[in-house]
Amino acid sequence: MTITDITHKLESGGRIDAAEAKLLWEKAPLWLLARLATEAKQRQSGDKVFYNKNFHLEPTNICLFECRFCSYRRRKGEAEAWDYSMEEVLEQVASRRESGATEVHIVGGVHPERDIHYYVEMIRRIKQMWPTICVKAFTAVELHYMIRKAGLSVEEGLRLLKEAGMESIPGGGAEIFDEKIRAEICPGKCSSAEWLEMHEVAHKMGFDSNATMLYGHIESIDHRIDHLMRLRDLQDRTGGFNAFIPLKFRSANNGLEQLGETSVVDDMRTLAMSRLILDNVPHIKAYWVMYGKESAEMALSFGADDIDGTIEDSTKIYSMAGAADERPRLTIAEIEKMCQAAGYRAIERDTHYNEL
Numbered sequence: 001m002t003i004t005d006i007t008h009k010l011e012s013g014g015r016i017d018a019a020e021a022k023l024l025w026e027k028a029p030l031w032l033l034a035r036l037a038t039e040a041k042q043r044q045s046g047d048k049v050f051y052n053k054n055f056h057l058e059p060t061n062i063c064l065f066e067c068r069f070c071s072y073r074r075r076k077g078e079a080e081a082w083d084y085s086m087e088e089v090l091e092q093v094a095s096r097r098e099s100g101a102t103e104v105h106i107v108g109g110v111h112p113e114r115d116i117h118y119y120v121e122m123i124r125r126i127k128q129m130w131p132t133i134c135v136k137a138f139t140a141v142e143l144h145y146m147i148r149k150a151g152l153s154v155e156e157g158l159r160l161l162k163e164a165g166m167e168s169i170p171g172g173g174a175e176i177f178d179e180k181i182r183a184e185i186c187p188g189k190c191s192s193a194e195w196l197e198m199h200e201v202a203h204k205m206g207f208d209s210n211a212t213m214l215y216g217h218i219e220s221i222d223h224r225i226d227h228l229m230r231l232r233d234l235q236d237r238t239g240g241f242n243a244f245i246p247l248k249f250r251s252a253n254n255g256l257e258q259l260g261e262t263s264v265v266d267d268m269r270t271l272a273m274s275r276l277i278l279d280n281v282p283h284i285k286a287y288w289v290m291y292g293k294e295s296a297e298m299a300l301s302f303g304a305d306d307i308d309g310t311i312e313d314s315t316k317i318y319s320m321a322g323a324a325d326e327r328p329r330l331t332i333a334e335i336e337k338m339c340q341a342a343g344y345r346a347i348e349r350d351t352h353y354n355e356l
Ligand code: V47
Pocket: 069, 070, 071, 107, 139, 169, 170, 171, 172, 173, 174, 175, 210, 211, 212, 213, 214, 245, 247, 248, 249, 250, 251, 254, 287, 308, 317, 321
């Protein structure tokens, strides 16, 4: 097996296995990965790059876990801890009603005292106030804790959230599925099998969702390939993932700071390889808040066909971890300019990738 054989296989629509992925990831020149990933992107979405009008809601950064890569969590009572009341959360949503947003993305710390009933009430009241907003909420890690705390099964918990109006699940909390690496970087939080089970059950119940991978810390290329293969297998069974989002480890103010950050070339190789391995996931998202705007623009030449949304200065996870934008926000004109610079058309979508 050579790089030329693998190139032919991909060009004729074939699927690569783990050994082929490893050879390509480690040995193929960057220009070839850009070309192959771009061809795959164009087969999927032509000259379109998707974005949405969205904002994040981060109800609390108090968290019972202590992931070593996290710059965001605080203990109750610490100076930079926040814990908004239900009324404050609803006020924040109300203040966005004129923004034209189509999606609210709700994630936060895993608050030790809150179970699913609190969050069901939150979603119910958000939907009561703003019936057309799409609620994409809670990582599988948050869901796993809040559902178990209430003594419910995964299906019972997800059913309550669905009845309250939740439609989609974001991709966070996946980190790296390899059990040894996971135990090193985020001990105690839901296992890889539990993360995958949450998404599988959700897909079977009619939710769609995203998947992520946190890379650029202590994992190897083999661990990244294993992660992507586990996602590809699940997607073969359910088809419920809309997008895959590689998340670059940002090193400021956390327990893995000494590792520093991986290179932009590694970011681009990772995007391209994600597109090539995940041949069954329609969209690869270059989350601009995490990469920064310049790398996100470049990502559009490495297989990405989505750059997330306008954000409207509503998330702190990445600014607290050292990302350049202290107050992340993109205008539609900026999004269009980024897409045009890469030779593509910016298309507004909703959470489920319907074009608007
Ligand atoms: O699960 C935390 C990651 C995730 C750091 O589904 C870090 O559309 C890098 O999942 N460096 C949450 N990453 C964010 C997330 C997400 C973001 C945007 C869109 C979507 C989507 C999902 O952030 C966590 C964790 O993997 N994270 N700390 C850090 N220092």
